Amino acid sequence: MSNNISTGITNTSAPLLKVTNLQVKLPVAAGTLNAVRGIDFEVQRGEMLCIVGESGCGKSMTSMALMGLLPQRANITASQLNFDGAELLSLTERQRSGLRGSRMAMIFQEPMTALNPAYTLGNQLCEVLRRHRKVSRQQAKERAIYLLGKVGISAAEERLDQYPHQLSGGLRQRIMIAMALMCEPDLIIADEPTTALDVTIQAQILRLLRDLQREFGTAIIFITHDLGVVARIADRVAVMYAGEIVETADTTTLFNAPQHPYTQGLINCIPTPGKTPPGSRLQAIPGVVPSLIGEVKGCAFRNRCSRAEERCTTAPALIQATQAHAVRCHFATSPVPSTAIPCEVLHESHQR
Amino acid sequence: MKATSVEPTPYALELCGLSKRFTLGGKMFSKKRALYAVSDVSLRVPRGQVMGLVGESGCGKSTLAKMLLGLTPPSEGDVLIQGKSITHSDQKTLARHVQPIFQDPYSSLNPRRRIGDIIALPLRLHTTLSSQERSQRVTAMLDLVGLPKRATQQYPGQLSGGQRQRVAIARALIMRPDLVICDEPTSALDVSVQAQILNLLLDLKEEFGLTYLFISHDLAVVEHLVDRLAVMYLGRIVEEGSREQIFAAPKHPYTQALLASALTPDPSLDIPDLGLGSVQPDPSRPPAGCAFHPRCPQSSPECRERRPSLPPVDLHGTGRVACHFA
Ligand SMILES: Nc1ncnc2c1ncn2[C@@H]1O[C@H](COP(=O)(O)OP(=O)(O)OP(=O)(O)O)[C@@H](O)[C@H]1O
Ligand SMILES: [Mg+2]
Numbered sequence: 001m002s003n004n005i006s007t008g009i010t011n012t013s014a015p016l017l018k019v020t021n022l023q024v025k026l027p028v029a030a031g032t033l034n035a036v037r038g039i040d041f042e043v044q045r046g047e048m049l050c051i052v053g054e055s056g057c058g059k060s061m062t063s064m065a066l067m068g069l070l071p072q073r074a075n076i077t078a079s080q081l082n083f084d085g086a087e088l089l090s091l092t093e094r095q096r097s098g099l100r101g102s103r104m105a106m107i108f109q110e111p112m113t114a115l116n117p118a119y120t121l122g123n124q125l126c127e128v129l130r131r132h133r134k135v136s137r138q139q140a141k142e143r144a145i146y147l148l149g150k151v152g153i154s155a156a157e158e159r160l161d162q163y164p165h166q167l168s169g170g171l172r173q174r175i176m177i178a179m180a181l182m183c184e185p186d187l188i189i190a191d192e193p194t195t196a197l198d199v200t201i202q203a204q205i206l207r208l209l210r211d212l213q214r215e216f217g218t219a220i221i222f223i224t225h226d227l228g229v230v231a232r233i234a235d236r237v238a239v240m241y242a243g244e245i246v247e248t249a250d251t252t253t254l255f256n257a258p259q260h261p262y263t264q265g266l267i268n269c270i271p272t273p274g275k276t277p278p279g280s281r282l283q284a285i286p287g288v289v290p291s292l293i294g295e296v297k298g299c300a301f302r303n304r305c306s307r308a309e310e311r312c313t314t315a316p317a318l319i320q321a322t323q324a325h326a327v328r329c330h331f332a333t334s335p336v337p338s339t340a341i342p343c344e345v346l347h348e349s350h351q352r
Numbered sequence: 353m354k355a356t357s358v359e360p361t362p363y364a365l366e367l368c369g370l371s372k373r374f375t376l377g378g379k380m381f382s383k384k385r386a387l388y389a390v391s392d393v394s395l396r397v398p399r400g401q402v403m404g405l406v407g408e409s410g411c412g413k414s415t416l417a418k419m420l421l422g423l424t425p426p427s428e429g430d431v432l433i434q435g436k437s438i439t440h441s442d443q444k445t446l447a448r449h450v451q452p453i454f455q456d457p458y459s460s461l462n463p464r465r466r467i468g469d470i471i472a473l474p475l476r477l478h479t480t481l482s483s484q485e486r487s488q489r490v491t492a493m494l495d496l497v498g499l500p501k502r503a504t505q506q507y508p509g510q511l512s513g514g515q516r517q518r519v520a521i522a523r524a525l526i527m528r529p530d531l532v533i534c535d536e537p538t539s540a541l542d543v544s545v546q547a548q549i550l551n552l553l554l555d556l557k558e559e560f561g562l563t564y565l566f567i568s569h570d571l572a573v574v575e576h577l578v579d580r581l582a583v584m585y586l587g588r589i590v591e592e593g594s595r596e597q598i599f600a601a602p603k604h605p606y607t608q609a610l611l612a613s614a615l616t617p618d619p620s621l622d623i624p625d626l627g628l629g630s631v632q633p634d635p636s637r638p639p640a641g642c643a644f645h646p647r648c649p650q651s652s653p654e655c656r657e658r659r660p661s662l663p664p665v666d667l668h669g670t671g672r673v674a675c676h677f678a
Contacts, residue, residue, distance in 0.1 A: 199408075225543060228615030252620075255619045266544060271572045272617065279577070288545070304544075
């Protein structure tokens with residue numbers, strides 16, 4: 001199925017999505033919430049980028065800003081929000097809704113937020129396709145059945161007549177994935193798609209998503225707080241903290257040679273079977289995330305960072321450790337001379 | 353297990369054939385039917401140990417926890433705490449022996465009460481301590497759980513999630529219980545805060561010689577914390593044994609799938625292929641025979657017809673498994 005909505009000349013070597021200095025501000029009772037504070041990232045065609053971070057760090061705001069689903073009162077600015085040659089912020093609402101579901105699709109944590117309880121699954125799946133493509137009812141139905149088979153749902157024909165509430169959480173999430181794939185989008189944004197599921201079901205859904213991504217060459221932005229998921233599924237990782245991306249790297253580098261103290265802390269604070277002796281004390285990150293209401297001065301992590309010193313009161317720039325590894329920290333080194341790695345980090349990475 | 357023995361029982365908690373039946377439907381057109389949230393669970397938790405309880409959503413973990421806390425009566429079977437049946441104990445006695453820590457530090461604390469009053473409430477209800485004695489105990493407890501003294505004057509809404517969970521822990525421990533039921537105590541918390549709370553739970557266990565029943569979905573956390581582990585599927589225990597036994601060599605196919613699906617943060621590993629059916633059964637219509645057979649990669653005709661039974665608890669804590677192939 002070919003796309004008949006094109007937003008520009010498709011240049012296959014350019015990134016599919018390029019984000020520069022994206023900021024999202026939300027008015028709240030106590031002032032302005034600086035939810036996303038100037039982030040930069042790219043997504044290549046067919047790539048799985050994981051955005052990892054804790055609650056309130058701005059990862060969902062980022063995905064909603066990309067989809068154009070933030071409420072009116074949100075103030076979104078960016079130097080670039082370029083999707084396959086088109087500047088998203090200068091498109092009309094009509095053009096953006098033409099992209100949604102068609103060239104960029106979203107999978108939510110709770111599928112019931114996206115499924116309408118009053119319509120059959122068949123209705124909802126076909127509607128997505130018929131809204132964006134000139135296809136007959138029968139063609140739409142055939143594609144729905146084909147995709148239900150792809151996402152591992154048996155007796156697909158019968159399922160089309162069922163309603164969302166008749167399915168388990170795991171099945172609903174499969175339906176969401178099928179729905180996201182209906183128009184063969186270039187980009188899928190999956191926001192914590194497996195967080196509400198049992199671990200056995202999670203493993204099945206993750207495998208499915210990864211296999212379909214490879215088969216269809218779809219780029220995926222996968223948002224999660226779970227480092228275990230990130231390690232197994234991502235090509236590249238962006239770590240968010242307090243509205244900023246503090247580190248980006250390919251997955252192996254991020255886990256084997258993290259440079260930002262927050263990334264290091266996140267990796268070290270979860271018990272790792274076989275490495276953390278059972279019952280031993282865990283390396284907790286002290287303190288809590290700062291409030292993002294009002295201006296944040298200096299490095300946002302410094303009140304929890306064991307290495308913080310005077311210069312951390314000024315905001316660190318993004319340091320390019322290697323071409324594919326960037327770190328927002330005054331201590332980051334580029335390129336890494338072995339003597340500059342603090343001994344505890346060196347020790348850690350040998351253990352791991 | 354007899355209360356006649358002079359030796360105190362070595363078990364902080366014993367469950368004997370415990371079941372909980374709910375009745376569904378019966379309104380309008382739907383027919384009444386029974387749902388066994390917990391079926392015939394027998395388990396012993398040695399004093400001072402941590403017993404983990406895992407299993408998928410809806411398998412009956414929280415229902416089991418509520419029976420131990422006296423929050424809901426069992427339909428069948430009995431619960432013994434420190435060798436005494438709780439069936440006939442009053443709330444006061446029960447509160448001295450067993451206390452809960454729940455998942456959600458947001459909804460389990462009364463938003464209109466100050467932290468000091470929240471923590472002191474069990475003392476007011478269940479002891480005759482003077483208000484001065486109570487406030488001394490509260491201050492000491494705040495210190496133990498790592499909260500500043502001024503927190504006594506604050507309200508839950510003014511605290512972070514991690515701090516609220518510290519309050520819930522302080523409230524649970526103020527009665528100096530022997531047994532603490534932790535129902536997903538860290539799953540609502542951020543990863544970076546989770547480690548603080550787990551460390552605190554480990555420290556307090558040492559300090560007070562506590563016994564924990566620890567319910568969690570996070571298998572890495574479970575492996576880190578527990579001495580023994582019970583695996584539940586559709587209301588029944590399907591495997592139980594020591595941490596070493598179960599994590600090194602899980603015997604039940606469900607336990608095997610569950611452990612395989614835990615994703616350690618190791619980028620050199622792939623997403624596991626469990627070879628498992630994905631349709632989770634309806635607890636009010638459990639499959640005949642072994643309840644796991646529709647999803648089990650090894651199921652045989654026998655599994656469809658005959659339910660494998662779990663061997664009884666023995667004195668040595670030998671591992672138990674309910675599977676025809678184990
Ligand atoms: N009051 C009730 N009336 C009827 N059914 C109930 C009631 N409470 C629980 N159940 C059912 O009992 C079963 C077990 O529920 P329970 O809450 O114990 O599961 P759980 O293992 O704690 O799940 P989770 O991991 O999602 O917390 C479920 O099928 C649930 O729907
Ligand atoms: Mg529960």
